[in-house]
Amino acid sequence: MAVDDGPTDVSVPLATVCARLDDVREVAARRGRTAELEDVLTGIRGAEDDPGPHVRALHELLRRCGVHNGIDGIGRGAGIGGLPALDGHPVEEGFVCPRRRCARVALGRDPERERHCRLHDEPLRLRRVAP
Numbered sequence: 001m002a003v004d005d006g007p008t009d010v011s012v013p014l015a016t017v018c019a020r021l022d023d024v025r026e027v028a029a030r031r032g033r034t035a036e037l038e039d040v041l042t043g044i045r046g047a048e049d050d051p052g053p054h055v056r057a058l059h060e061l062l063r064r065c066g067v068h069n070g071i072d073g074i075g076r077g078a079g080i081g082g083l084p085a086l087d088g089h090p091v092e093e094g095f096v097c098p099r100r101r102c103a104r105v106a107l108g109r110d111p112e113r114e115r116h117c118r119l120h121d122e123p124l125r126l127r128r129v130a131p
Helices: 011-019 021-030 034-046 051-065
Strands: 093-096 103-105 125-128
Touching: 011 021, 011 051, 021 034, 021 051, 034 051
Parallel strands: none
Antiparallel strands: 093 103, 093 125
16 A cells, blocks of 8 residues: 555555454554554544545554554455455355445355444445346
């Protein structure tokens, strides 16, 4: 994630945070920065127009907690910041961010617990895609 002062598309970093929020909280807790993390998350949740400054603050907080690549370092793989890996079948339905803020997608075949926005504590919304 490029860290600067201009507006950025934060949908992919927010998807990573949503999918791996338990990991983010664990990292912050190990460094004694739980309160600081919760303040930043509150800022992200409350940002009406541009959550970018709060996302950048989270990125820097993770770096201070020892995650060298910040948000980019907390998780990689299918379902984080993009479409989940497919088993050779077209996507017919997916669950997406209820606030239309991040790029996270969970498939209908994913466990129900994966169809939940951890950042806003809301269910992901169903988005049907024509095969």
